[in-house]
Amino acid sequence: MDDKDWDLFKQKLNAKTGIDLHLYKEPQMRRRIGNLVTRADMKSFVAYFDKVSQNKEDFASFIEYLTINVSEFFRNPDKFDILEKDVLPMLLKQSPKLNIWSAGCSIGAEPYTIAIILKELTPNVKHRILASDLDVEILAKAKKGIYTDNEIKAMRPDRKAKYFTQTPDGKFAIKPEIKSLIEFKQHNLLKDPYEKNFNLIVNRNVVIYFTEDAKNQMYTGFFNSLVPGGILFVGATEAILNYKKIGYQSYKAFFYQKPDK
Numbered sequence: 119m120d121d122k123d124w125d126l127f128k129q130k131l132n133a134k135t136g137i138d139l140h141l142y143k144e145p146q147m148r149r150r151i152g153n154l155v156t157r158a159d160m161k162s163f164v165a166y167f168d169k170v171s172q173n174k175e176d177f178a179s180f181i182e183y184l185t186i187n188v189s190e191f192f193r194n195p196d197k198f199d200i201l202e203k204d205v206l207p208m209l210l211k212q213s214p215k216l217n218i219w220s221a222g223c224s225i226g227a228e229p230y231t232i233a234i235i236l237k238e239l240t241p242n243v244k245h246r247i248l249a250s251d252l253d254v255e256i257l258a259k260a261k262k263g264i265y266t267d268n269e270i271k272a273m274r275p276d277r278k279a280k281y282f283t284q285t286p287d288g289k290f291a292i293k294p295e296i297k298s299l300i301e302f303k304q305h306n307l308l309k310d311p312y313e314k315n316f317n318l319i320v321n322r323n324v325v326i327y328f329t330e331d332a333k334n335q336m337y338t339g340f341f342n343s344l345v346p347g348g349i350l351f352v353g354a355t356e357a358i359l360n361y362k363k364i365g366y367q368s369y370k371a372f373f374y375q376k377p378d379k
């Protein structure tokens with residue numbers, strides 16, 4: 119597992135999936151993937167890659183491991199409380215119909231959480247909620263909308279009862295009235311162009327392995343994609359240090375606003 123092996127592995131991964139590991143924190147990624155290679159009893163990154171590439175399911179779980187899909191409904195409930203009681207009402211004053219992007223949505227818990235909150239705040243308004251992720255397999259799970267008890271543990275019991283039906287095997291299926299509110303699409307935040315005119319962009323727990331440059335580029339891209347007055351909502355440990363340089367102002371901790379001019 120030398121540098122040449124690692125470089126060829128990166129090239130092959132990029133050619134097959136569009137994932138460019140130069141834009142991720144390399145030592146951490148190399149260690150993570152190295153652990154996988156060792157566990158599989160393989161001698162090199164490339165041999166491991168070639169092996170998992172032969173089987174669709176193995177390859178899917180490799181990408182899942184690489185991208186870390188852990189998520190849950192109302193993750194950090196105190197932050198979603200601020201979203202519900204302060205940020206969304208403020209945005210709804212700017213525009214009665216909101217255009218929202220959950221970028222790096224994983225299993226869909228995040229966009230469905232936003233849909234639930236909006237359904238309660240504005241029952242008769244059809245907002246747009248776009249949810250995207252790099253990982254097609256996880257998007258398929260998001261579209262199915264079936265969750266474990268653990269993935270909805272932070273939810274209030276009345277909401278659990280209202281928005282899910284229980285499946286015969288003890289899981290929780292999100293109701294069609296919420297499911298139909300989300301538009302899912304595959305999108306690589308480090309490669310693909312960004313849509314414009316969002317009132318709210320939610321990007322939480324996605325950047326953990328991104329380089330500082332990649333993060334900067336993405337946060338600048340989000341800035342350009344927000345309408346004036348729009349908000350970027352980031353993860354509970356992901357304060358943006360140079361937010362002023364990009365042009366944002368701080369709205370609340372972990373919520374950044376594009377000035378209204």
Ligand SMILES: C[S@@+](CC[C@H](N)C(=O)[O-])C[C@H]1O[C@@H](n2cnc3c(N)ncnc32)[C@H](O)[C@@H]1O
Binds near residue numbers: 186222228253353
């Ligand atoms: C830990 S999950 C976060 C899910 C949700 N936002 C939350 O906070 O619970 C991180 C997600 O980011 C996605 N991701 C990683 N790199 C990405 C990229 N370059 N473009 C789009 N999504 C990416 C992964 O596939 C994964 O589903």
